[in-house]
Amino acid sequence: MVGKVNTSGALAAFEKMEEKVMAMESEADALNQLTSDDLEGKFALLEGTSVDEDLASLKNELSGSSKKGELPPGRTVVAKSPFRDMEIESELNELRRRASDY
Template sequence: MEEKVLAMESQAEALNQLTTDDLEGKFSLLESSSVDDDLASLKKELSGSALKGNLPPGRTTVSGTNAASPYQDTAIERELDELRSKVKDL
């Protein structure tokens, strides 16, 4: 009977050790993590991607004006120019 009790106690202790949170292990994982390095690389990537003064992709400047043109279609550009000239005449 005593052997059964000792076996059950040792089994319970082993299960307890396996199921408890290992705080030291978690802290060591956090310390070894390169979160700060990842953050620094992301900041560097973001700061270099958008240069100040550059237009976003897909926009060009129209010759003769400094306005940005979101359209590449010449028919649309002509129609817009006609509308602009009509507005100026008013």
């Protein structure tokens, strides 16, 4: 008779209780994070400066680093060409030369 005991109900109840405990722990962690002083400090830092001030400082940085209307430097040309066709390669080199003359 001992060998015929149904343990699936007990196992299901245990799993349900485990899920409840995990949910309660998650709620406690979330509440702890929301009420911590660290979060208040982060909000204070965010409220310390305005978006307009940050935007103006970024504009000043960008305007000081290059001439107005000048594009940023491009990528360097890789010596090893991905093209196997020499006609295309020579045409590309000619276009690059013309572009550098301007």
